[in-house]
Amino acid sequence: MDTIAVADAVRLNAVRKVYGEGANAVTALDGVSLSFQRGSFTAVMGPSGSGKSTFLHCAAGLDRPTSGTVLLDGEDLGGYDETALTKMRRERIGFIFQSFNLxxxxxxxxxxxxxxKLAGRKANRAQIDEVVHRVGLDSRTGHRPAELSGGQQQRVAIARALVTGPAVVFADEPTGALDTRTAREVLRLMRESVRTLGQTIVMVTHDPVAASYADRVVFLADGRFVGDLYNPTAEVVAERMTRLGAWADEESVYDPQARTATGGAY
Known part of the structure; x- marks a missing residue:
């Protein structure tokens, strides 16, 4: 295993995903190469139809690319059968969804x-208590989801994603169902888990404010990686999104932050 693979929690190499065949074929991802370092918080953004959801599904082992490779901790997921993929997701990937899924x-x-329990792993009570404490649910462990606010339910979902100590947590619009104040609290909690636990988080979002909590924002357009932005602010992210189509065609090739228009690995 090379040193780059060890440093990266997730790496996509020239990933293509095509749905359908012949004249009906739709290319959802078109040769995307990206890497996500351990202990990093990355937001993935792009206009509707840019390939964000397909990217998440392929990166998380929920869908297989048509071509290219996805590596988790340096291991090629293409070598896993469906049973092994399911086991791997349970043990090494955490998920946070907009709808909580409790x-x-x-x-x-x-x-x-x-x-x-699904992974057949014995619970370490001290580790579980630490996760529960970090998400601020010490006094709510006996409650059921219907007795919690939306923000508390999302905290449960975050704790559930963290409890296995996964290599990466994928978050799909995790603040989409929350009010502004609660969303801010959840984003701070996610950022704290990166900085204090060394967790790796990849978050798909359409919200520039949510993206500003990340260390890096990756932009997709028309199924392609078109650049990234480090130490983002909501204003800069929003401005870039408004001109993303034109920027993808004309400017990404010389954006110093983009690394390369087709590479993106660092």
Missing amino acids: LPALTVMQNITLPL
Whole structure:
């Protein structure tokens, strides 16, 4: 395993994803190469139809690329069968969704520890208590989702994503169902998990304010990587999004932050 693979939690090499065949074929990802370093918080942005959802599905092993490779901790997911992929996702990938995806009949603690049970792993009570404490749910572990606010439910989802100590957490519009104040609290919690736990988070979002909490913003357009931005502000992200189509065609080739228009690895 080379040193770059060790440094990267996730790496995509020339990933293409085509749906359909012949005249009906649609290219959702068109040769995307990106890497995500351990202990980093990255936002993925782009206009509707840019390939964000397909990117997340391929990077997380939920869908197989038509060509190219996806590496998790340096291991090529293309070598996994479906059973092995399912096991890998349970043990090494965390997910945070806009709709929380909590089981209503289970308590907060049961929802948080569910990935451990599904993976057949013995729960380490001290580690679980630490995660629960970090997300601020010490007094809510016996409650059920219906007894919690939206922000508290998302905190449960974050704890559930962190409890297995995953190589990477993928977040799909995690603040989309929250009010502005609660969204800010959730984003701070996600950023804290990166800085204090060394967690790697890749977040798909359409919100420039949410993206500003990340260390890096990756831009997709028409299924291609078109550049990135480090230490983003909401204003700069929003401005770039408004001209993304033209910028993707005309400027990404010489943007000093983009590394290369087709590469993006660093």
